[in-house]
Amino acid sequence: IQKNPAEPEFHQAVKEVLESLRVVVEANEEKYRKEAVLERLVEPERQIKFRVPWVDDKGQVQVNTGYRVQFNSAIGPYKGGLRLHPSVNLGIIKFLGFEQIFKNSLTGLPIGGGKGGSDFDPKGKSDREVMAFCQSFMTELCKYIGADTDVPAGDIGTGAREIGYMFGQYKRIRGVYEGVLTGKGLTYGGSLARTQATGYGLLYLTKELLKINGKDIKGMTAAVSGSGNVAIYAIEKAHQMGAKVVTCSDSTGWVYDPEGIDLDALKEIKEVKRARLTEYKNYRPNSEYHEGRGVWSIKTDLALPCATQNELLIEDARALVENGCIAVCEGANMPTTLEATEYLQANGVIFAPGKAANAGGVATSALEMSQNSERLSWSFEEVDEKLQGIMVNICHNMDAAAKKYGFEGNYVVGANIAGFEKVVDAMIAQGVV
Numbered sequence: 001i002q003k004n005p006a007e008p009e010f011h012q013a014v015k016e017v018l019e020s021l022r023v024v025v026e027a028n029e030e031k032y033r034k035e036a037v038l039e040r041l042v043e044p045e046r047q048i049k050f051r052v053p054w055v056d057d058k059g060q061v062q063v064n065t066g067y068r069v070q071f072n073s074a075i076g077p078y079k080g081g082l083r084l085h086p087s088v089n090l091g092i093i094k095f096l097g098f099e100q101i102f103k104n105s106l107t108g109l110p111i112g113g114g115k116g117g118s119d120f121d122p123k124g125k126s127d128r129e130v131m132a133f134c135q136s137f138m139t140e141l142c143k144y145i146g147a148d149t150d151v152p153a154g155d156i157g158t159g160a161r162e163i164g165y166m167f168g169q170y171k172r173i174r175g176v177y178e179g180v181l182t183g184k185g186l187t188y189g190g191s192l193a194r195t196q197a198t199g200y201g202l203l204y205l206t207k208e209l210l211k212i213n214g215k216d217i218k219g220m221t222a223a224v225s226g227s228g229n230v231a232i233y234a235i236e237k238a239h240q241m242g243a244k245v246v247t248c249s250d251s252t253g254w255v256y257d258p259e260g261i262d263l264d265a266l267k268e269i270k271e272v273k274r275a276r277l278t279e280y281k282n283y284r285p286n287s288e289y290h291e292g293r294g295v296w297s298i299k300t301d302l303a304l305p306c307a308t309q310n311e312l313l314i315e316d317a318r319a320l321v322e323n324g325c326i327a328v329c330e331g332a333n334m335p336t337t338l339e340a341t342e343y344l345q346a347n348g349v350i351f352a353p354g355k356a357a358n359a360g361g362v363a364t365s366a367l368e369m370s371q372n373s374e375r376l377s378w379s380f381e382e383v384d385e386k387l388q389g390i391m392v393n394i395c396h397n398m399d400a401a402a403k404k405y406g407f408e409g410n411y412v413v414g415a416n417i418a419g420f421e422k423v424v425d426a427m428i429a430q431g432v433v
């Protein structure tokens with residue numbers, strides 16, 4: 001805290017991860033102390049902060065701050081998204097970069113941890129303004145990234161449009177056509193199944209986790225929150241697996257459809273019309289629409305939070321337990337508060353943390369890197385099959401790591417340990433660097 005003041009999110013992330021690793025750290029105390037493993041782990045290999053000047057539509061020069069934190073490259077090139085949001089600061093980028101190290105390690109693919117972004121707000125900006133910002137941002141960032149060095153991706157505020165502008169500027173300055181960014185359009189190196197990957201991956205992991213706990217997802221009911229990219233494809237895969245999703249939500253309200261969410265209607269409202277969920281009733285007269293929050297009050301077997309951070313609170317956890325919920329699997333990043341997580345675990349609910357359960361997105365980004373390196377595009381089925389294998393593996397690895405240290409069934413501890421061990425082994429093997 002003295003070394004890095006004013007970075008509360010980073011301190012919180014480090015504390016949470018290290019506390020859950022206590023048992024591993026104590027078992028290896030002497031070795032870790034001598035090698036200063038933890039001290040090295042919490043210090044980014046490199047952090048870059050830079051000026052991003054651009055001209056707005058009125059001819060006025062604007063100045064934003066750009067960041068890239070290259071946290072850990074022990075197991076592969078730095079990999080992690082670029083967040084464009086006014087709340088971005090160094091502490092937030094460091095917190096996300098730190099978490100990314102373990103998530104990427106868990107996928108079993110050769111990707112290190114990093115994160116970046118800017119305090120630029122794309123909301124309300126014209127296409128030309130967004131392009132001017134992205135080009136200026138990449139003009140500086142291109143000095144530090146590359147297909148074998150650091151491969152950024154999208155995140156909040158950075159979608160296909162922004163990735164396209166950044167890729168174009170990288171190619172123009174560096175003069176190389178390489179897979180330096182993921183989340184690209186399909187016409188210039190993007191991967192099939194990337195759009196579906198996080199939602200589908202969540203269900204592949206959930207199904208396997210239920211299976212190793214002696215349960216079958218087929219025939220179960222599920223509550224989903226959110227109605228964005230992760231939520232839509234989670235609902236799609238859940239239905240394909242024979243489960244019935246009865247809720248979805250956005251930031252103003254939520255829908256309860258006892259017959260199961262009509263995915264065609266949801267996609268049309270959210271992906272085509274870009275409208276609010278109030279429209280859902282026009283397609284499904286028997287459904288209910290409620291203002292505010294409330295998806296966790298419905299009696300279901302599964303809860304899949306897919307909207308945003310801190311959206312499943314202690315009172316929601318209590319309601320879920322009371323209604324006999326069997327499992328909570330996180331599609332979003334950090335949707336369940338710490339208090340709610342502990343309550344669910346203490347009451348026998350199977351709990352899969354986002355670090356493991358939503359890793360399908362970054363895993364498929366790593367598959368995009370592989371396709372770019374061999375200058376080939378795999379079919380949707382090929383990518384989807386690999387994704388399925390990766391999620392099943394993650395599930396077994398976190399289960400095995402929890403068991404190995406006497407925490408059977410605690411997948412929060414299991415996921416942290418499984419991700420941590422591989423990175424630390426690689427760091428020690430590579431010497432004092």
Ligand code: NDP
Binds near residue numbers: 226252309331358
């Ligand atoms: P989107 O922006 O596509 O969707 C987010 C959804 O959540 C929207 O329906 C949004 O509603 C809703 N939402 C936002 N804030 C709230 C709130 N306070 N209460 C209720 N609903 C809310 O994002 P994604 O689906 O891509 O991401 C969702 C989560 O998953 C995020 O935590 C993200 O970091 C995480 N994630 C995403 C990955 C990906 O590949 N997309 C990969 C790994 C993690 P509205 O439309 O009203 O804003």
